[in-house]
Amino acid sequence: MPADYHTHTPLCRHAEGEPEGFIDAAIAAGLSEYGISDHAPHVPEPFDDWRMTVAELPSYFQWIERARAHAAGRIPVRAGLECDWLEGAESWIVDLAGRHSWDYLIGSVHYLGDWDFDHPKWLGRWAESDVDAVWTRYWKAYASMADSGLFDILAHPDLVKKFAHIPPGDLDRFYEPAIDAIAASGSAIELNTAGWYKTCAEAYPSPRFLELACSAGIGLVISSDAHAPTEVGRDFSRAIGLAKAAGYRETLLFDQRQRNSEPLR
Ligand SMILES: [Zn+2]
Numbered sequence: 001m002p003a004d005y006h007t008h009t010p011l012c013r014h015a016e017g018e019p020e021g022f023i024d025a026a027i028a029a030g031l032s033e034y035g036i037s038d039h040a041p042h043v044p045e046p047f048d049d050w051r052m053t054v055a056e057l058p059s060y061f062q063w064i065e066r067a068r069a070h071a072a073g074r075i076p077v078r079a080g081l082e083c084d085w086l087e088g089a090e091s092w093i094v095d096l097a098g099r100h101s102w103d104y105l106i107g108s109v110h111y112l113g114d115w116d117f118d119h120p121k122w123l124g125r126w127a128e129s130d131v132d133a134v135w136t137r138y139w140k141a142y143a144s145m146a147d148s149g150l151f152d153i154l155a156h157p158d159l160v161k162k163f164a165h166i167p168p169g170d171l172d173r174f175y176e177p178a179i180d181a182i183a184a185s186g187s188a189i190e191l192n193t194a195g196w197y198k199t200c201a202e203a204y205p206s207p208r209f210l211e212l213a214c215s216a217g218i219g220l221v222i223s224s225d226a227h228a229p230t231e232v233g234r235d236f237s238r239a240i241g242l243a244k245a246a247g248y249r250e251t252l253l254f255d256q257r258q259r260n261s262e263p264l265r
């Protein structure tokens with residue numbers, strides 16, 4: 001199985017498990033590598049209630065070390081972060097990048113202005129929003145995240161569909177500018193299996209987006225976005241089928257922010 005690089009720890013306040021449990025699950029799933037990428041702190045603090053604080057970074061490094069000690073000689077454990085892309089975040093991301101010898105940084109758009117639109121507490125705000133306008137704003141933010149060039153992997157590309165708010169008609173008008181920006185940036189994307197368990201009932205991104213990404217030469221990783229050991233490597237066989245159908249023949253590996261590839265089997 002490919003590596004699973006998008007996984008969380010209880011430091012984000014909405015995940016559960018111990019490092020040993022996550023590692024045992026990664027080994028049982030037959031993953032080639034395991035990566036930890038919890039929700040990064042964001043400033044100014046307090047920022048929100050679903051991430052570690054800056055003061056908790058040392059605890060995060062200890063968590064990674066515990067995972068590595070348990071995994072020693074059995075599976076490589078990579079160190080990452082899932083960073084939030086917001087207007088003006090560049091200097092903070094650069095600061096975070098210098099705080100550890102990361103293997104990769106993941107960039108995510110969870111916020112449009114002050115709205116963390118993928119949080120279930122906001123279903124009411126969605127109900128009164130113009131879906132087309134939200135999608136336009138989301139994909140613009142996603143493209144600017146790619147343009148920043150600060151991330152090795154760009155997370156869950158069409159997360160904006162999470163609660164099944166999807167504009168009518170051909171979605172290529174949203175996808176194409178984002179694909180161009182991602183391809184130009186050299187960042188990889190992830191095929192994130194968590195979407196199969198949300199209202200949208202579809203992995204992120206859609207099969208069409210994946211096909212466009214493959215044609216544009218954009219690299220791929222497969223991720224579970226696990227918030228508990230039982231979710232590590234979840235649905236990877238199904239995801240491999242989807243990636244192959246889109247034209248992919250390999251996925252990427254990251255070590256000290258250098259990339260390699262492994263064939264999709
Ligand atoms: Zn989370």
Ligand SMILES: [Zn+2]
Nearest residue numbers: 082108155156
């Ligand atoms: Zn995310």
